[in-house]
Amino acid sequence: MKLRRMSRRDFLSRMVGAVAGGMAALLGIPAAVFVIGPSQQRTAGGWVPVGPVDDIPLDQPRLFNATVSKQSGWVVEEQELSVFVSTADGSEFVALSDRCTHLACRVRYVEQTEQTGEPGYFCPCHNGVFDASGEMVAGPIPRPLDQLETKVEDGQLFVKEL
């Protein structure tokens, strides 16, 4: 192996460069960690009571509005959670988020969609259409409406936050 001779000047300037790079990393890496911070944390959603099951008619879905307190940073905020709950027999419940899967506008229930003539959900922002079970019918929507888990306790319906 041939050793390349390095001048004193070259060696020193490389050392200065290495120290400067080390200092930049020493500050740069913590800076990145700090900015990313808690932004990537996911909190598991809890069960939210939305209302009595007796209030849900058999023929069409009912919109429930529940408030959920969310901690963001050091602030606890009340957020609204809206779900369409429908039932075929009064014992099995399907809860659909009212947020359009395209760009999160609020969808509304319609008796007849233009495309099928059947009941469904319509998003006014870009004419997204879902059928009554939340499946895609028309428009720029990428996936069916989000479905939330449900459970019933003491006649009270709970949905699980996404």
Add this chain to the structure above:
Amino acid sequence: MATRLGDWMDQRSGWRDSWNRLFLARIPRVSWGHTLGAATLVSVIVLMITGILLTVYYVSSPSDAHQSVQYITNVVPLGWLIRGLHHWAASALVVLAIAHLVRVILHGAYKYPREFTWFTGIALLLLIFAFGLTGSLLPWDQRAYWATQVRIEIFATVPVIGDWLARLIQGGEELSGLTLSRFYAAHVWLFPMILVGLIVVHLRLVGRHGISAAPRDERRSRERASHS
């Protein structure tokens, strides 16, 4: 590859010339004392980086300021480090700037033709104190509040305009959320802009005049010149 990219950029920007003038300039024999100015500059850079980072989470309202600082310290990963660096770099800056000033006095480096460099240095020192005054209120805890109260009382003792000045600084009759808000504005907008401007002038002047030789070296070279 790197050299070719460097050449390409040099033809279009002349960066090598600036680089050589900045880092490969011939300088007189210097002492460790001559590094104090650069050390001061490094603390300023650390303060700017950590300061910008802190504004990501800090909120300058009386209801949130304290909690946001606690959030930075206890929840944000490495938040304690970024806040700690800002805190200690601020203390280091005051010490280093004063040490730099003492070095300049002892070497007589403030004399002709460097008087204007000296003036900008003094302005920078005063500005550093202003940064300290406004920055120490931002954590919005008991210590910050009462220490600022005392400092504003000191401003109020200025003859004739004292009361007017204290109200101007406070943004009203008492130390309040308005004070916090204007201290924040001064600390992160007004002062940093003045600081950068003054540093640019200060450094351009150092570049223009070159580094002053230590007095004994200057005397020696003058003696050598007169003997020949």
